[in-house]
């Protein structure tokens with residue numbers, strides 16, 4: 001039973017339309033797929049309407065947030081599953097984050113312009129079918145010939161962490177995020193917690209506090225985790241009684257990992273579903 005609990009569609013920075021994504025998941029032989037676009041549930045209805053027979057869709061979203069550790073603000077992602085998408089407080093927070101993402105992407109384009117780099121906001125906006133992010137700015141930079149690849153755009157010389165054209169996001173802190181998810185009947189899973197290649201990561205003491213604040217699980221098996229990171233996370237999850245998930249973080253052809261590249265156990269999936277009260281999985 002192949003269960004993949006983290007994927008992105010064109011509703012955020014994935015390359016497949018939601019309909020296409022669930023069709024591919026069916027063809028790939030998945031039993032369960034979660035759609036977890038950045039800060040939005042906009043793709044869920046289209047995915048549900050196109051769901052192949054026998055495939056189960058878990059509605060979700062990947063929420064951008066931060067945690068303050070001493071002088072440092074660390075960005076992190078929390079996967080929210082099976083919450084009520086209409087619950088007004090959480091819905092308003094997602095909308096607010098998306099609004100700020102537009103302002104921030106425009107600001108990155110302005111900074112590039114000011115240095116004579118011709119990236120057009122209109123093109124970035126066209127490339128983004130939903131939640132706007134750095135991948136859309138990066139793709140426009142590649143198209144304009146400023147950089148040879150997405151990876152180059154995400155480097156320290158451009159819009160990567162510490163780069164001259166990088167602009168931070170305005171987003172809720174992790175404590176508010178966990179509370180919003182819980183209050184909307186959802187279950188939260190810390191996405192790629194130890195993915196050090198993405199930037200600064202938190203230590204186990206933050207995860208312990210998150211567990212006390214209602215975190216349900218840890219995404220242990222993720223393409224950006226090496227064996228040692230997975231081992232440490234699995235041990236921590238056992239200590240804190242958190243369930244563990246494995247997921248591809250599929251984004252379409254822009255990233256190497258295919259659907260089902262990492263998977264979640266049936267037991268963990270069942271624990272997730274029985275904990276949630278905001279929504280139920282959708283069966284095709």
Ligand code: AMP
Nearest residue numbers: 013064132133134135150151154251254
């Ligand atoms: P943002 O949330 O707008 O700061 O953009 C972060 C997103 O960029 C992440 O969710 C990744 O999916 C994507 N990303 C990060 N690094 C790369 C990369 N080297 N190539 C393509 N996409 C990337």
Ligand code: FE
Nearest residue numbers: 008013038251
């Ligand atoms: Fe992404």
Ligand code: FE
Nearest residue numbers: 062077191192
């Ligand atoms: Fe993420």
Ligand code: ZN
Nearest residue numbers: 006008062249
């Ligand atoms: Zn993701």
